[in-house]
Amino acid sequence: MTASTTMTIYALSSVIIFCIGLLGLISHPHMLRKIISLNIMAGGSFLFLISLAYQDRSPEVDPVPQAMVLTGIVVAVSATAFALSLARRIREKTGRSDLEWVQEKE
Numbered sequence: 001m002t003a004s005t006t007m008t009i010y011a012l013s014s015v016i017i018f019c020i021g022l023l024g025l026i027s028h029p030h031m032l033r034k035i036i037s038l039n040i041m042a043g044g045s046f047l048f049l050i051s052l053a054y055q056d057r058s059p060e061v062d063p064v065p066q067a068m069v070l071t072g073i074v075v076a077v078s079a080t081a082f083a084l085s086l087a088r089r090i091r092e093k094t095g096r097s098d099l100e101w102v103q104e105k106e
Contacts, residue, residue, distance in 0.1 A: 006054075007051045007054045008051075010048075011048055011052075014044045014045070014046075014047035015044070016044075017044035018040075018044030018048070019044075020040060020044075021039075021042075021044060022037070022041060024036070024037030024040065025037040025038060029098040029099050029100050030099075031097055031098065032097065035083045035084060035087065038079075038080075038083070039080060042072065045072070046072055046073065049069050053065040
C-alpha cells in the first residue's frame with residue numbers, strides 16, 4: 001500500500017468515527033453518554049488532522065496539523081473535565097442524569 005492510500009483510509013476512518021460520535025450525541029439523552037460521544041468526535045477530528053499532515057508525497061511531515069492535534073488533546077481533556085463537573089453538579093441539584101427534564105420544564 002502506498003502512503004496516499006493509507007492516509008485516505010485514515011481520513012475515511014476518521015469521518016466514520018466522527019459520525020459515530022455524532023450519532024451518539026444526537027440519540028442519547030444521558031449526559032455522560034453525550035460527553036463520551038463528544039470525545040469520540042474529537043478523536044475522529046484528531047485522526048483527520050493527522051491524515052492531512054501526510055498528504056503531500058514528500059517524506060517530511062507537516063508539523064502544523066500535529067501541533068493542532070496536541071493542542072486539541074489538551075483542550076479536549078480540560079473540556080471533558082469541565083463537562084463532567086457540570087454533569088455531576090446537575091446530578092446533585094436535580095437528581096437526574098439525563099436531559100429529558102429540560103424538555104419537561106418548557
